[in-house]
Amino acid sequence: MKTFKRIRTALVISLRGLGRRWWASLNSVFGTAVVVAVMVAILAIGAGYSEAMKMAEVDDAYMILKGGVRSEMESTLEGPDVRLIESELGGDAAAEVYVVTSIEDSEGEPVNVALRGIGTGSVDIRPGWTLSAGRMPREGRRQIVVGKRAQQHFGGLALGDAIRLGSASWTVVGMFETGGSLTESEIWAGATPVQDAFDRPDAYQVVIASPQDGESPQDMQTRINRDDRLSVSVVSMADYYGEQARAMERFVSILGYGIGSLMALGAIFAALNTGLGHIKTRAKEIATLSILGWTRSSLTVALAIETVLMTVLGGLIGVALVHLIFDDRLISTLFFAEDFTQIVFDFEVTAAILWQAVAMALVIGLLGSIGPAMQLRRLPVAQILLQRR
Amino acid sequence: MTLHDPEIALKATEQPDATPLVVIDRVSRAYRKGKVAVPVLERHAMTIAAGEMLALVGASGCGKTTLLNLIGGADRPDAGEITVGETRITSLSDGALTDWRGRNVGFIFQFYNLLPALSARANVELPLLIHDLRAAERRARVDNALNLVGLEDRADHRPEEMSGGQQQRVAIARALVTDADLLLCDEPTGDLDQDSATRIMELLSLLNEEFGKTIVVVTHDPNVAAYAARTVRLTRPEAV
Numbered sequence: 001m002k003t004f005k006r007i008r009t010a011l012v013i014s015l016r017g018l019g020r021r022w023w024a025s026l027n028s029v030f031g032t033a034v035v036v037a038v039m040v041a042i043l044a045i046g047a048g049y050s051e052a053m054k055m056a057e058v059d060d061a062y063m064i065l066k067g068g069v070r071s072e073m074e075s076t077l078e079g080p081d082v083r084l085i086e087s088e089l090g091g092d093a094a095a096e097v098y099v100v101t102s103i104e105d106s107e108g109e110p111v112n113v114a115l116r117g118i119g120t121g122s123v124d125i126r127p128g129w130t131l132s133a134g135r136m137p138r139e140g141r142r143q144i145v146v147g148k149r150a151q152q153h154f155g156g157l158a159l160g161d162a163i164r165l166g167s168a169s170w171t172v173v174g175m176f177e178t179g180g181s182l183t184e185s186e187i188w189a190g191a192t193p194v195q196d197a198f199d200r201p202d203a204y205q206v207v208i209a210s211p212q213d214g215e216s217p218q219d220m221q222t223r224i225n226r227d228d229r230l231s232v233s234v235v236s237m238a239d240y241y242g243e244q245a246r247a248m249e250r251f252v253s254i255l256g257y258g259i260g261s262l263m264a265l266g267a268i269f270a271a272l273n274t275g276l277g278h279i280k281t282r283a284k285e286i287a288t289l290s291i292l293g294w295t296r297s298s299l300t301v302a303l304a305i306e307t308v309l310m311t312v313l314g315g316l317i318g319v320a321l322v323h324l325i326f327d328d329r330l331i332s333t334l335f336f337a338e339d340f341t342q343i344v345f346d347f348e349v350t351a352a353i354l355w356q357a358v359a360m361a362l363v364i365g366l367l368g369s370i371g372p373a374m375q376l377r378r379l380p381v382a383q384i385l386l387q388r389r
Numbered sequence: 390m391t392l393h394d395p396e397i398a399l400k401a402t403e404q405p406d407a408t409p410l411v412v413i414d415r416v417s418r419a420y421r422k423g424k425v426a427v428p429v430l431e432r433h434a435m436t437i438a439a440g441e442m443l444a445l446v447g448a449s450g451c452g453k454t455t456l457l458n459l460i461g462g463a464d465r466p467d468a469g470e471i472t473v474g475e476t477r478i479t480s481l482s483d484g485a486l487t488d489w490r491g492r493n494v495g496f497i498f499q500f501y502n503l504l505p506a507l508s509a510r511a512n513v514e515l516p517l518l519i520h521d522l523r524a525a526e527r528r529a530r531v532d533n534a535l536n537l538v539g540l541e542d543r544a545d546h547r548p549e550e551m552s553g554g555q556q557q558r559v560a561i562a563r564a565l566v567t568d569a570d571l572l573l574c575d576e577p578t579g580d581l582d583q584d585s586a587t588r589i590m591e592l593l594s595l596l597n598e599e600f601g602k603t604i605v606v607v608t609h610d611p612n613v614a615a616y617a618a619r620t621v622r623l624t625r626p627e628a629v
Contacts, residue, residue: 002488002519009518017506288502291463292516292563293491295484382458386575388500 006298007305010289014282014306021281024274025310031270032314032364033321036357039260040322043356044349046252052182052345053245061125062217063240064093064207064224067231072098072205079202081230085209088224092210094121097194097203101165105154113150114186115165117194117204125208126178134159134174142193145174147184149344157187166197182241185344208237264364267311271368275307279375286376287384300373307372308365315361319354410571410603411437411460416469418455429455431626432469439570442597442604444617451623453607454575460605461573462490473571491516495564499576501556503548503563509535509555510544513562520567534562538592554585561592565602572596574606578613590616 018025064085065075077085082095097117105111116122123129123136137143144165151157161172170189178184195201211220221234279286286299326347413435419428429452437443437460445453458464459471462478465486470479473493481489496502503512513534517527535541538558548556557577564572574593578586594616596602606617614620 006519013504013507013515017504020506284502285504288504289515290487291461291490291496291502293487293519295487297484382454382463385463385496385498385502386454386500388580 003295003298006294007301010294010299010302011305013285013289014302017282017285021278024277024281028271028274028307028310028368029314029317031267032311032361033318035260035263035267035364036315036318036361037321038263039256039360040319040349040353040357041326041347042252042256042259043353044322044326044347046249046256047350047353048345048348049248049252050245051348052180052185053241053248060210061237062209062211062220062234063237064209064220065205065233065235067225067233069233070235073100075205077204077207077232079204081232082204082207084227084230085207085224085232088227089207089209092121092125093207094119094125094209095191095204095207096122097191097198097200098205099166099194099198099200101198103154103163103165104156108155111154113154115144115194116186116188117191118188119191122188122208125210126183128178128181129183130177132175132177134172137173137188137190137193139190140192141190142168142170142197143173144170144187144189145176146172147186147188148175148177149180149184150187151175153185153344166194167199168193168197170197180346182345260360264360267314267364268367271307271311271364272371274310275303275369275372276375278303278306279372279379283379283384284387286379287381290379290381291385296377300376303376304366304369304373307369308362311361311365311368312358315357315364318361319349319357322349408439409436410439410441410474411605412470412472413437413456413460414470414472416456416459416466416471418452418459418464418466428626430459430466430623433623434469435621437603437605439603440597440601441619442594442617443606444614444620445605445607445623446609446611446614446620447623448625449609451625453623456623457573457575457605457607461494461496461571462486463496491519492567493569493571495561495567495569495572497557497560497564497572497574497577499579501548501553501560501580503556503559505548508545508547509540509551509559509562512548512559513566516563516567530566530568531562534566535559537565538562552585553581554588557581557585557589558592561589561596565596570601570603572602572604574604576607576609578608578610586610586613 063072065072066077069075077095086093086095096119099115100112101115102110103113131145132148134145136145146157156163157172159172159175162169163172164170165187176188191204195203209220217234217236217239221232224230224232224234289299290296413433415432415434416430417428417432418430419426421427429450433456445456447453455464459466460473462481466479470477472478476489478486478489504515510531513531514527517530532541535544538561540555540558540562543551543555548559551559572593577593578589581589590613593604593606597604606613608614
């Protein structure tokens, strides 16, 4: 109880003197704020990306690609093969064309965007898909419906706009939403007009299909490949996008934690430097408290708490900065894991990231207070009290 | 009579008794300069009576401040024992020694050692913060101490807003506020002009004579030493 009282009073006394050493304290606070802001920003990009990927996953939907191929971009399924597949699977399948084409973003810069030529079952097989404005493209017409995120981020995609994709001009007739998933970065049109505009007669990239009860992707692949004329790979949509998400997550985590750790090292030294500076400027105060009955341990703990308070405050400021600057912003990045199209997703500061940020600030404060604490314990109290300053 | 008795305004008439308050038994203390041990005190022995006012004088480096710090538990001897009242302070753990020091000793330094961010009142209150006292009692004690040193009207001023003499009086009030029996003063007038120095020494004499405080003053100044009932001259031991 007495120890707690000593720590508390030492902390209060120290905090009352903050105004006299505000610059050093500010240094520590903002050093940590910058570190935490950078780490949170990078991790929030990763979280937003992963979330968009996860939302693109549709339960009970499999993607049938050309045999030995793992991405839509690499896959080509000729028309006759697609019809054999559809006949094997029955009604629950939709053949789709997938091309990457160039449009201008809202700042006039050329960016790659995914254009998906859909079949009649494409919408039904994606339960979260809704037409939020306008109407669906008419059969055989060069009309497009645009994902909400694509519409927000890229230029010239308002209802009624005409846009050049491939060799043809297209009219925007509708807008769709999928709850913020990766698909919202795409533009959809009928499969045949896309094949025509991109000179891919009767060629598709993927067939999306619903499995029979309990059928695994491997089962479906075996079933289809029983026909000697076909060679396909079947992967569940969840695995397909999950793999992309994991790759990005790994990359972003390495980047976030890597850069964050390096910067944290700098922040630890900044906190350490600030702490050592505090010991130097507060030597008289510390020695005075020591002679008046405060134990070294209580003063050391109070110093560590103050350092941690400063860095945690910095961490919270860092998180707040990220929120102020990036909240509600859409991030656009290359979907490089697959095909270098531009995808758009929310910046997402999750609770886990928030805790990680606070933990990082805490660690910076704790590690940064070790040196000053050791110096405090060695402080020659009696000598310091004899000095003028 | 204690400083915080209700009858504080009445003049005490008690005289110092001969009961020893501080017993220093063959105490040695050396400091290291590189590989060389420089002895400052060697098998030093002396007794300070309760209620005595004692001056420690001697050349620089003869161990006056060291002895003062040892008596107050701010330093530990290499050998020997020190007993203050009933407590053998050389046997106490670091924590217990700190606790004992906070309760039983008032320190007064040449450069005051007040906390610049705090008012005179808050500085005087400092030693009470770690004791189990209610805010009202702390306030009463602080008011008493400030009244005694004549600074009740400067209670809300910060050290930088006060003269050296006033700051030293705040330091004295801080030393008094726990009602410690033993006041240890290291060159208490060393940074003051003659008038302020006289006032400080008269105040210390008052505390000794009227309140029975045992006071040890380290000084180079014969005028200061003259206030003490006894003067002990220390000499520097031979280097080893």
